[in-house]
Amino acid sequence: MVIYLVLDMHVHLTEERPDAEWVWSNWPGEGRRGLSAEVFIEKMDACKPRIDKAVVFGLFSLASETPEAMRRDNDYIMRLVEKYSDRFIGAGVVDPSWGEAAIKELHRFVDAGLRVVKMRFSSMHYHANNKAAQRVFKEIGELGVLPVCHSDWTHYSHPLILGDLASMFPDVRMVMQHFGEYLSFDAISVCRKLPNVYVDTSALVLPKNIVRFIEEVSPDRIMYASDTLSVRGGLQPQDALNRVTCLELPKKQEEKVLGGNAVALLKSVGVKL
Amino acid sequence: MKIDVHNHIGVDPAYEEHRTASELVEEMGKAGIDKCVVFPFTTNPDFREQNNVVKEAIDKYRDKLIGFFTMNPRLPEMTDLMYGYKDQGFRGVVTDPRFGEGHESKRFHELVECALVLEMPVWLHSDDKDTMRVYIGPLEALMSKYPGVQFILSSMYYDHVGIATRHKNVYLDTATHMSGGMTAMAVQPVGTHRILMGSNSPYGLLRREVEKIEVMEEFTGFQKSLIYSLNAERLLKL
Numbered sequence A: 001m002v003i004y005l006v007l008d009m010h011v012h013l014t015e016e017r018p019d020a021e022w023v024w025s026n027w028p029g030e031g032r033r034g035l036s037a038e039v040f041i042e043k044m045d046a047c048k049p050r051i052d053k054a055v056v057f058g059l060f061s062l063a064s065e066t067p068e069a070m071r072r073d074n075d076y077i078m079r080l081v082e083k084y085s086d087r088f089i090g091a092g093v094v095d096p097s098w099g100e101a102a103i104k105e106l107h108r109f110v111d112a113g114l115r116v117v118k119m120r121f122s123s124m125h126y127h128a129n130n131k132a133a134q135r136v137f138k139e140i141g142e143l144g145v146l147p148v149c150h151s152d153w154t155h156y157s158h159p160l161i162l163g164d165l166a167s168m169f170p171d172v173r174m175v176m177q178h179f180g181e182y183l184s185f186d187a188i189s190v191c192r193k194l195p196n197v198y199v200d201t202s203a204l205v206l207p208k209n210i211v212r213f214i215e216e217v218s219p220d221r222i223m224y225a226s227d228t229l230s231v232r233g234g235l236q237p238q239d240a241l242n243r244v245t246c247l248e249l250p251k252k253q254e255e256k257v258l259g260g261n262a263v264a265l266l267k268s269v270g271v272k273l
Numbered sequence B: 001m002k003i004d005v006h007n008h009i010g011v012d013p014a015y016e017e018h019r020t021a022s023e024l025v026e027e028m029g030k031a032g033i034d035k036c037v038v039f040p041f042t043t044n045p046d047f048r049e050q051n052n053v054v055k056e057a058i059d060k061y062r063d064k065l066i067g068f069f070t071m072n073p074r075l076p077e078m079t080d081l082m083y084g085y086k087d088q089g090f091r092g093v094v095t096d097p098r099f100g101e102g103h104e105s106k107r108f109h110e111l112v113e114c115a116l117v118l119e120m121p122v123w124l125h126s127d128d129k130d131t132m133r134v135y136i137g138p139l140e141a142l143m144s145k146y147p148g149v150q151f152i153l154s155s156m157y158y159d160h161v162g163i164a165t166r167h168k169n170v171y172l173d174t175a176t177h178m179s180g181g182m183t184a185m186a187v188q189p190v191g192t193h194r195i196l197m198g199s200n201s202p203y204g205l206l207r208r209e210v211e212k213i214e215v216m217e218e219f220t221g222f223q224k225s226l227i228y229s230l231n232a233e234r235l236l237k238l
Helices: A019-025 A037-046 A066-084 A099-110 A131-143 A161-166 A178-193 A206-218 A235-243 A249-269 B022-030 B046-059 B078-088 B106-118 B137-145 B157-166 B181-190 B206-214 B221-234
Strands: A007-012 A053-056 A090-095 A116-120 A146-150 A176-178 A197-200 B004-006 B011-013 B017-019 B035-039 B065-070 B092-095 B122-123 B150-152 B168-175
Touching: A007 A176, A007 A235, A007 A249, A019 A178, A037 A053, A037 A235, A053 A066, A053 A116, A053 A249, A066 A090, A090 A099, A116 A131, A131 A146, A131 A161, A161 A176, A161 A178, A161 A197, A178 A197, A178 A206, A178 B150, A178 B168, A206 A249, A206 B150, A235 A249, B004 B092, B004 B206, B004 B221, B011 B046, B022 B035, B022 B046, B022 B065, B022 B206, B035 B046, B035 B092, B035 B122, B046 B065, B078 B106, B092 B106, B106 B122, B106 B137, B137 B157, B157 B168, B157 B181, B181 B206, B206 B221
Parallel strands: A007 A053, A053 A090, A090 A116, A116 A146, A146 A176, A176 A197, B004 B035, B035 B065, B065 B092, B092 B122, B122 B150, B150 B168
Antiparallel strands: B011 B017
């Protein structure tokens, strides 16, 4: 029987869109993208172990066509968090390419109560250590909120580039989402040197590197996440849970990865759990 | 029946990983895997010694392990060695651009021609184009030139789906798929008939690979059995 809290650190939720809009934006035969709060809650409840809570943020404004698109996504998330306060912890999306408008949006949603900031530099093809990113991080440091940043093998979101950004702000704790994806050895290398960098397990290709991280870096800076963003296919929460449980970690370690570490980190930036 | 087609034994000098056949067989028992394809770590340049490790393993576990040998296309005696490995019971050849020969080189093509004659699949352990500077053009030219050769494409990350869609003699393994959902996405254009279950152990886990497929509602029972074993049995003439 599971008595500890299971927390998914990485979920994209999206508003339902009219069918006509999907026909316009997707090739015939392509799966419908997007995931509503209600459908994801059903998934959370069906998972073994059940997922108690999730950090949720938008999807379509990771690279925003306008600052308004960012605001629209973040408003949607704030409405969901209000409606499902027992299940969701909200994160606001910031697209740093909008400069001053991005900073303004950051302040707006932090003032409204969100304590987590999602950025995906590969979406707008910005190197994670560029000036615009540094500017957003400076604000994040002053606000005392938690940045969660997508990582991958591109030079925009490469673990070493994210590490360079994190090294400029040693007082800001940052989550390197996806554990570097294919580059999990690079992610470990970065985290070994930088105590302010955490990882989530979503999209990790080599699950044994969870064990390597615990042994070589820290048992306290790694967190379960799914990166669910669609009803079917792609990345799904049960598959992501299996990525952790297949390792048969000692009970205490598994509890920390599945929720304990996330709870401690989120509380440290003022999230009420 | 479950067959995992991507397992390394021997020594990986890059990460100082040592893996024995008995460790693999023990993991197979726990994960419910019936057979595994094994070959050396491609990071180890002393492939003759490492192929010997594989040879000892397949002799010891005849009913469980299927051996592929590693080959460096630069060796002048390459084709003689390949004939010798075939006689020893190896079922396929693994090569990699890290040995210094790109897919466009004459020697690389000769390796593929020899595999064609020996009726062996060619495992392209190619890593990805961004970090290894592997270019897709010469790779696809090779695949077009030898339609009678069955290639197993282990990496190339997102590009592997497009390549397999265009070349019907290409099989994909699941090792680089970060989720079962990613395998399901590859299946739409490629088909389940050319997907092989492969864990890339010891870096991957056998159990994880089974669960990645098992959890996917998109696959029918028959399609799962194709990925679990039927495709490998057909490809390797088991």
